[in-house]
Amino acid sequence: MAATFVDVLVPVALDQTYSYRVPDGMALAPGDVVGVPLGAREVMGVVWADNVEIRPGLHNRMKDVEQKLDIPPLKPELRKFVDWVSGYTLAPRGMVLRMCLRMGDLGPEREKVGVRLAGPPPQRMTTARARVLQVLADGMVRAKSDAAHEAGVTSGVINGLIDEGTLETLVLPPEPVARPPDPDHRVPELSDAQRTAADTLRATVQKGGFSVALVDGVTGSGKTEVYFEAVAETVRRGKQVLILMPEIALTGQFLGRFAERFGVLPAEWHSQIAPRRRARTWTAVAAGEVPVVVGARSALFLPYADLGLIIVDEEHDPAYKQEDGARYHARDMAVVRARGAQIPIVLASATPSVESEVNARRGRYTHLHLPERFGGQHLPSVEAIDLRREGPPRGRFISPRLAEAVKIVLERGEQALLFLNRRGFAPLTLCNACGHRMACQNCDAWLVDHRFKRRLVCHHCGFSMPPPEQCPKCAAKGTFVAVGPGVERLEQEAAELFPGARILVLSSDLVESMERLRQELDDVAQGRFDIIIGTQLVAKGHHFPKLNLVGIIDADLGLANGDPRAAERSFQLLHQVVGRAGREEGRGYGYLQTHQPEHPVMRALMAQDRDAFYTAEIEVREKTGYPPFGRLASLLISGGDKHATEAYARKLAAVSPADESVRVLGPAEAPLAVVRGRYRFRLLVKAPRNYDLSAYLREWLAAAPKTKGNLKLEVDVDPQNFL
Ligand code: ADP
Numbered sequence: 001m002a003a004t005f006v007d008v009l010v011p012v013a014l015d016q017t018y019s020y021r022v023p024d025g026m027a028l029a030p031g032d033v034v035g036v037p038l039g040a041r042e043v044m045g046v047v048w049a050d051n052v053e054i055r056p057g058l059h060n061r062m063k064d065v066e067q068k069l070d071i072p073p074l075k076p077e078l079r080k081f082v083d084w085v086s087g088y089t090l091a092p093r094g095m096v097l098r099m100c101l102r103m104g105d106l107g108p109e110r111e112k113v114g115v116r117l118a119g120p121p122p123q124r125m126t127t128a129r130a131r132v133l134q135v136l137a138d139g140m141v142r143a144k145s146d147a148a149h150e151a152g153v154t155s156g157v158i159n160g161l162i163d164e165g166t167l168e169t170l171v172l173p174p175e176p177v178a179r180p181p182d183p184d185h186r187v188p189e190l191s192d193a194q195r196t197a198a199d200t201l202r203a204t205v206q207k208g209g210f211s212v213a214l215v216d217g218v219t220g221s222g223k224t225e226v227y228f229e230a231v232a233e234t235v236r237r238g239k240q241v242l243i244l245m246p247e248i249a250l251t252g253q254f255l256g257r258f259a260e261r262f263g264v265l266p267a268e269w270h271s272q273i274a275p276r277r278r279a280r281t282w283t284a285v286a287a288g289e290v291p292v293v294v295g296a297r298s299a300l301f302l303p304y305a306d307l308g309l310i311i312v313d314e315e316h317d318p319a320y321k322q323e324d325g326a327r328y329h330a331r332d333m334a335v336v337r338a339r340g341a342q343i344p345i346v347l348a349s350a351t352p353s354v355e356s357e358v359n360a361r362r363g364r365y366t367h368l369h370l371p372e373r374f375g376g377q378h379l380p381s382v383e384a385i386d387l388r389r390e391g392p393p394r395g396r397f398i399s400p401r402l403a404e405a406v407k408i409v410l411e412r413g414e415q416a417l418l419f420l421n422r423r424g425f426a427p428l429t430l431c432n433a434c435g436h437r438m439a440c441q442n443c444d445a446w447l448v449d450h451r452f453k454r455r456l457v458c459h460h461c462g463f464s465m466p467p468p469e470q471c472p473k474c475a476a477k478g479t480f481v482a483v484g485p486g487v488e489r490l491e492q493e494a495a496e497l498f499p500g501a502r503i504l505v506l507s508s509d510l511v512e513s514m515e516r517l518r519q520e521l522d523d524v525a526q527g528r529f530d531i532i533i534g535t536q537l538v539a540k541g542h543h544f545p546k547l548n549l550v551g552i553i554d555a556d557l558g559l560a561n562g563d564p565r566a567a568e569r570s571f572q573l574l575h576q577v578v579g580r581a582g583r584e585e586g587r588g589y590g591y592l593q594t595h596q597p598e599h600p601v602m603r604a605l606m607a608q609d610r611d612a613f614y615t616a617e618i619e620v621r622e623k624t625g626y627p628p629f630g631r632l633a634s635l636l637i638s639g640g641d642k643h644a645t646e647a648y649a650r651k652l653a654a655v656s657p658a659d660e661s662v663r664v665l666g667p668a669e670a671p672l673a674v675v676r677g678r679y680r681f682r683l684l685v686k687a688p689r690n691y692d693l694s695a696y697l698r699e700w701l702a703a704a705p706k707t708k709g710n711l712k713l714e715v716d717v718d719p720q721n722f723l
């Protein structure tokens with residue numbers, strides 16, 4: 001029999017596949033996961049095509065496939081999705097494939113040892129030993145660590161009892177990745193509006209096929225309860241569900257709610273899952289043994305055996321955009337995957353993206369509206385505090401009116417959230433003697449004072465240094481002052497203003513682990529803190545029953561930059577944060593400290609007039625041709641030498657294909673002009689709504705001069721970030 005060949009896509013930053021010879025006795029089909037030699041190493045790859053024609057003379061030098069891995073093949077649906085995402089984003093195919101193959105460590109999961117009572121009591125009895133025997137008196141098997149934990153003893157005590165024969169050990173079977181959810185475990189009584197929406201979603205699942213629904217409900221309206229009905233229906237039909245969440249910080253409370261509704265926990269997928277568990281989850285998902293996956297955007301690239309439904313929760317969230325490697329928007333690509341798989345997808349948000357809002361208004365998406373909070377709770381009433389007239393004293397950041405409002409909720413035994421989207425103590429450190437500002441040595445950015453860590457930190461490159469003893473410029477000592485607030489500084493002020501209040505600062509840089517964060521969020525929900533001071537980590541999704549007041553320290557913060565989505569983003573973020581207030585008992589209040597109370601964003605927040613905001617914002621986009629009424633792509637050119645970088649950017653601009661409907665803007669120095677010692681220039685491409693921008697960019701890049709030295713060109717289709 002003649003030798004056969006296969007084309008294998010390998011998970012490296014390349015578009016092309018490599019051909020390999022299939023050794024005798026090995027049968028391969030497209031989708032199979034194989035080990036192949038690449039240079040000096042063996043890498044994992046996927047057979048992308050077979051029956052490759054034999055190229056005369058070439059096959060002699062062709063290397064053999066080394067092995068076929070014993071895991072389920074990638075289905076055509078997923079392979080087409082990889083090709084599509086690559087074609088659209090211009091990320092190399094191999095790089096997109098790599099996201100599908102992040103399966104962790106395929107070795108067996110570490111065995112857990114269990115113990116149970118087996119022999120006579122030990123010769124020497126101690127109180128610790130007695131506690132262990134008491135715990136195990138029921139004759140059940142427990143993991144060694146659980147037994148020690150329950151009895152409040154060290155593992156040494158357990159080991160002693162094993163040595164004496166009082167306890168015997170057994171190998172515990174590995175925890176299953178996921179147990180089957182029970183769609184009827186605890187079906188909630190839905191409100192009328194919820195039922196109408198849930199019925200529509202259930203019908204969509206029953207009908208099957210591709211469709212997009214936008215569940216657009218005010219904060220606290222019970223969007224989760226509603227889409228859980230679609231999840232239940234999909235599970236009943238034996239198909240898999242993917243629930244995407246923008247941040248794993250959000251998943252803790254969510255998992256609990258899922259378990260209440262379905263009786264079991266779903267499988268989780270995100271960067272913090274341990275390698276062996278990842279591998280088991282990956283293979284179980286591919287084998288169809290996992291009914292529901294809850295995950296971050298990377299869960300979109302899992303090899304589902306039979307996906308039946310995708311949910312994108314908080315669909316407007318900017319965290320869905322991946323900004324490094326393959327630049328893709330997980331919400332948009334989720335819609336693409338749903339279309340490819342011919343299944344329904346549900347987008348949920350209290351503040352939909354303008355893109356989704358437009359699609360819903362034009363009837364392209366099914367629009368499901370939940371206009372009221374569940375249980376009749378009012379939405380918080382929102383007031384502005386005009387910082388020009390009633391701001392705090394100099395060097396302080398909590399205005400007298402806000403402080404007064406916080407005092408009142410504290411007296412009632414309720415909670416207050418002070419929101420400031422700034423990590424650290426102060427965004428700027430300045431020498432009082434000469435005016436010198438502490439800046440990053442690698443970036444065009446100030447160093448942020450982090451007092452808890454006792455370091456000045458660059459938020460762009462991670463550079464950090466201890467606060468200097470003296471000014472590096474004028475050598476004066478003790479002249480540095482902190483300018484502006486960060487959450488740590490706010491804590492200091494709150495501690496002075498509200499003595500005795502239990503204060504928690506929540507900020508991503510202070511989070512030690514996901515478990516710890518989940519614990520802290522749970523502590524807040526249980527009422528163990530009075531004041532929460534937080535960044536966007538606490539802005540979204542959480543349900544804190546006792547929280548009735550939200551104070552926005554600097555409502556103008558997000559409006560300043562030149563991002564075309566600045567107003568939308570500010571509105572969404574502030575609306576979400578304020579929406580944490582008054583979700584159960586008592587009335588919720590929101591205070592916006594702002595210099596521009598007349599700004600449309602502030603006005604919409606105060607008037608609770610969300611629709612007016614969208615209408616106005618949609619009009620602006622339509623007029624300016626910004627998304628979704630036009631398309632954008634960004635080309636970022638960076639390099640260590642400013643002149644060479646700019647020169648390349650100009651040469652690149654000069655070879656842009658001529659097309660009447662496309663406008664190429666720039667090159668211009670990026671707002672963040674230097675990061676990690678690299679100078680940055682940006683070209684922006686604007687095209688009409690249905691224009692094939694990816695094809696235009698491909699043509700352009702084919703004509704682009706080679707990047708030399710450390711010059712780098714990064715293409716971002718549908719950019720979200722303009723810094
Ligand atoms: P949203 O995501 O729209 O902000 P949630 O889904 O978090 O709202 O719901 C808000 C709160 O109301 C949650 O505590 C939820 O458990 C509760 N809730 C919503 N709908 C129902 C229902 N039908 N029955 C009981 N509790 C509900």
Ligand code: ZN
Pocket residue numbers: 440441442443445458459460461462463676
């Ligand atoms: Zn830096």
